[in-house]
Each structure stands twice: as structure tokens, then as C-alpha cells.
Amino acid sequence: MAYSEKVIDHYQNPKNVGTLDKSSKNVGTGLVGAPECGDVMRLQIEVDDATGMITDAKFKTFGCGSAIASSSLATEWLKGKSIDEALTVDNMDFVEELNLPPVKIHCSVLAEDAIKAAINDYRVKNGKEAIQFDESVVH
């Protein structure tokens, strides 16, 4: 299967690989997927309390090139966005931007789930309720 150039570029030069301090109150961590399914994504966001803006984002991903590219792209998109804006990111945005083929749509779903999980982790840490999301379609 041929990967799109954008997937290859993210795979070869992934953006924002790394780890933020998950014990920090400003950091939200989303860990989604499962080793037995062949992908695990960990997405972390650092939020400025005062402005509600995402100031930093990091990822680490175990998975195929599309999973790595989706999470790398997610960190790029999240930086500089507000939490509310981040919540509007949809899995189809990844599919379109990275030209993911149908068999790789689950990678985009995982990236969307990782964003939501990171935001909820941040909310819960800061005394807010977790947002209830609809079950993802493709799982």
C-alpha cells in the first residue's frame, strides 16, 4: 500500500515527539488504543490556566505510519488552539489532510479520541466534569 507524501513526511520527521509532566495540573494526558490492536497513542496537552489556550502538545505513538502521522499532525493542530477549538477537531479532518485510505480510518479515530481523552484528563484534574462523548463510530 502506498502512503501519501504527507504521511511519509510526518513519519520521517515527526513533530512534537516527547513527554510532558503528567503529574502537572496544567497537563492533560490521553492514552488510547491497545497493544493487541497494534496502535497505542499518547497525546499530551499543556494548557494555560488563565487563557484556556493549549500552549504545548506532545505525543508518543506505537503503531503504523498512519497512526504516527495522525498523532504528529494532532500536536501541530492543537498548539495555539483553545480547548473549545480543540474539541471541534474531527477524525475526518485527519483523513482529508493525510489522504488516509479506508483501512486506516481507525488511526484518525484514535487521534480524535486521544485529543478528547487529553482534554478530559485536564478537566478532571482541574475539578471540572469529564465531557461525555458519543461512542466513536469506527472501533
Place this chain on the structure above:
Amino acid sequence: MLKLPIYLDNNATTPMDPKVLEAMTPYFLEHYGNAASRNHPFGWEAEEAVDYAREQVAKLIGADPKEIIFTSGATEGDNLAIKGVYEMYASKGNHIITATTEHKAVLDTCKHIEKTGGEVTYLQVKRDGLIDLKELEAAIKPTTILIAIMYANNEIGTIQPIKEISAIAKKHGVLLFSDAVQAVGKIPVDVNKDGIDLMAFTAHKMYGPKGIGALYVRRKNPRVKVTAQMDGGGHERGMRSGTLNVPGIVGFGKACELCRLEMESDTKRISILRDKLETELMKLEEAYINGSTEHRLPHVTNISFKHVEGEGLLMGFNKNIALSSGSACTSASLEPSYVLKALGLGDDLAHSSLRFGLGRFTDEEQIDYTVKAISETVLKLRDMSPLWEMYKEGIDLDSIEWAAH
């Protein structure tokens, strides 16, 4: 000078030996007769060429030329052997014994037989990929007509104890069929010494052309018959109708002859390269060899690199190195290899494996390049693997409740 890409997927198919092509060419252009045409020189030439090739093929496996039935390949051979025995010996019984690590052409044929009223026992394999002989013997019943066990596995190279299996089969009066695609031409296979009654193999895994293979069908002690699966002109002693693929058969014969003559030197050279590849890659942390290292084909290794995912790993170098991943994520299915799972590997290790198949044209420079490229990619991907980070922090990954999707 190193030429890229490097081909290390010889279990999938092998390049043709130029000598094979050379032998075939005249049978496309000048000697194009139908081997069944008895009335003119074109037919005679073709028949003579087929007879000669049949001898070359038979000699490689210690068979009589009359015991060679040419097929389109091993998938057809597997089908013909299993369905053919099932139908021919229906009055004797309807039970077949096979193993979970067999090729799909065997497993799916068995599934088909189950749908038509047959009974199939699928033996589990041990951690090293070998079947348990006691379990095999215990599975035999009065209705058992066939044991179908492969000679060597296509993903991990594990060689089954065929002599011991055939002794058990003989003791109970059951026929033994072996899919020997990966073994024939690579290691000594002798249908008499090994006690095999039916055996499928194919040219394109041994430097011959695609689209031609053979089914060995024993003629003496016992005389074995299979019901034809294709009706027609009654070629190949009535077991496989269809105009013979003369150029393919000629190439197959030549490939068998080359394998017979070069097996010893090829094996020696290739196994040294395989061992070098394996030793170097095993220097990486958390790398595991899958399947028996003792009972194994000399040109195969299958290694899991824990906490990196196979498809992601392949992407790091698959422009330059042709390899296959034990993870089938590259196809529409997200299931990891059923062979590796049958060994008892967790999904994580099964998802992290690479299969290396070296061949006649593999050289040391290619192996050195491969070791370097794979090692670098594994390290790079582990740097971005959350599982590797957790492992390094001492977190037990099994203790985490993963949201399986």
C-alpha cells in the same frame, strides 16, 4: 556496489535463476507443441521435454517420475491432495488431522471439507512451532484417513518432525500429506526416507517460474489415488486434466536440478548470512526469535521487536528492503499473524515481528545494510513509542486496562 532495493522476502517468492529462464525460452518460441499431440514432431519434442523435467523434479525428492503430477502451484496441490483423498477414501472415513500453523491453502481446504460433512482436527503447536507427536497420535480415530502437516513453516521456518509423523501415520494406516513448499530445494527432502505419501511443492519458491508446481502421489507401499478436482482430457494419469504448461515444466525441472546440485553450498553460505543477520539484530534490547531455532530452515528467521509495531517498522525501510511483517495490518485485516498467535505469542509481540527470507542471491553487503537500517528504525520508533517509555519506567503493560478497539 550495493543495489537497492534488497530482496529478503524469499519465502513469498524467489527470483528466477537466469539458467532456468534460458532453459525455458525455446519452449515458448520454437518447441511450442502440445505435449499431448502424438502425431507430429512438435508434440514429440514437448513430451520429451516434459518427461525429462519430470525426472529432474522426481530426482530432487527421491521419487519415481511417474509419481509427479504437475499442477499450477502448491495451492492447487494442497487442494488436490486433501480434497482428492477425502473423496477417494470416503468409504474408509472422513476425518483429517492438520495443524493450526498450516498455510491457508490447507486450512481453508479443510474448512471446505468440514462444510461438506468431513471432520477435521486442528492440532495446536508448542511454543517452538512444533506439533506434539503424542497429541497427533491421540487424535487418530478409526475414521481418520489423512494427516496433513507441512514440512516447514512459511513464516517462522520451523521444520516439523516428518519422519516421526510418518511413522505414526503408518502405524495407524493413515496417509500423510505434506505441504513442502518452503522445504523442497532448500533442505534434503526424500519422500521415501521421510515416509510421505503425498507432497505439494512449487517452482517459484525455488528459483523457478510462477504458475507451475507438483503434487507427489505415492505409487507403491501404499498405492495412493486422488480424485481429480478438474475434469477434462485425463492428463497426468487422470488426476489433473489440462494442457501441460511445457515451458513452466521445463523451468521447474531445471530449477529442481539446480537446487539439487547447489543445495549444499547454497545452504552453507546462506545460513552463515542468516546467522549474522540474526546475531546482529538480537543485540537490540527486547528482541525475540519466533519459533524453534534448532529445527529450522537455514535461510529463515522471524524476529519480534517488542514495543514497536511491525507495519510502522517496515515503513522505515521498505523502500530499500523488501521484507514482510508478521502483522497483517498491510492488508484490510488488522489481525496479527495467526501463525505467531498459534505459538502463544501475545498480540503485542505478534504485531512487532519481521520475517526474513534469504536466498541464493543474498550477499553479505545486503545483510550489513539491512542490520543497520532495521536497528536504526527500531531505535527511532522506540523513542516515540509510549509502550517503550512505560516499559523503561518499569510499568507492567498488562496491568493497564486498554480500551481495545
